[in-house]
Amino acid sequence: MIELTLIGIGTGNPQHLTRQAEAALRAQDLILIPNKGAGKDDLAGLRRAICDDVLAGATHPKIAEFxxxxxxxxxxxxxxxxxxxxDAIAEVWQQTIAAHRPATETVKVGFLVWGDPSxxxxxxxIARRLETQTETTLRVIPGITSIQALTAAHGVPLNDVGAAVVITTGxxxxxxxxxxxxxxxxIxxxxxxxxxxxxAADHPITIHWSAYAGMENEINIAGPLGEVADQIIQTRAKARxxxxxxxxxxxxxx
Incomplete structure (x- = not known):
């Protein structure tokens, strides 16, 4: 039996974790941390740092990287x-859990998710795939989203009065x-x-842009799109x- 908990960790800032998220981390037997390859070690490192911060002085769950x-x-x-x-990720999750789980009938497995898992x-x-392959229950802990970090960083509301907002992709x-x-x-x-x-839009457009929102190295640029677009493109390329x-x-x- 696998009790899988997806824990929203916000933007990677330990101060953004809710008390519910902290309690969930402490309750796990095993925490999975993905490695995304060369040049992206910071992401795994941030997850490890959050675990070290939250779990200091507590019985430390086993951490398995993949x-x-x-x-x-x-x-x-x-x-x-x-x-x-x-499908491939779900298979790796299953293999990693099998290789590192304690010798108990039920294992509590945690996965730290940027922002909010929803x-x-x-x-x-991906977790639903495990449910169809193994005896797995799923619990989700909400987290602070990058949208919240973005609007807070720029000091702007998400919507105009009585108006709609669309959340979409590039x-x-x-x-x-x-x-x-x-x-x-x-976006x-x-x-x-x-x-x-x-x-070349017909209407004037203002952009509020943030990279690494909510983190120590947060970058913010705002202004008329036609005036700051090139600055954002150049800043983004350098930061990456x-x-x-x-x-x-x-x-x-x-």
């Missing part, structure tokens, strides 16, 4: 490629443009600075080169 599979570029269809990738994250989808913005149903957009998972596609990875998010308002 190499995260990569997407298969040979699969042309995006959704099929992601689906196969999730918001633009596939950890729950891919959707690039392929389909500005949704007609909202005057504010939150996540954008590796190509898709706001560039709005350069310096750290080997980047997490960024932005709010667009017109």
């Amino acid at each position: 190499d995260l599979p990569v997407r298969d570029p040979a699969i042309a269809n995006y959704l099929e490629r992601v689906d196969a990738w999730h 918001l633009y994250d596939s950890t729950m989808r 891919r959707q913005l690039r392929d389909h443009g500005w949704p007609a149903c909202a005057d504010r957009l939150v 996540m998972l954008d590796g190509e600075c898709s706001f560039q596609t709005l350069a 080169a310096d750290h080997g990875w980047i997490m960024d998010i932005y709010l667009l308002e017109r």
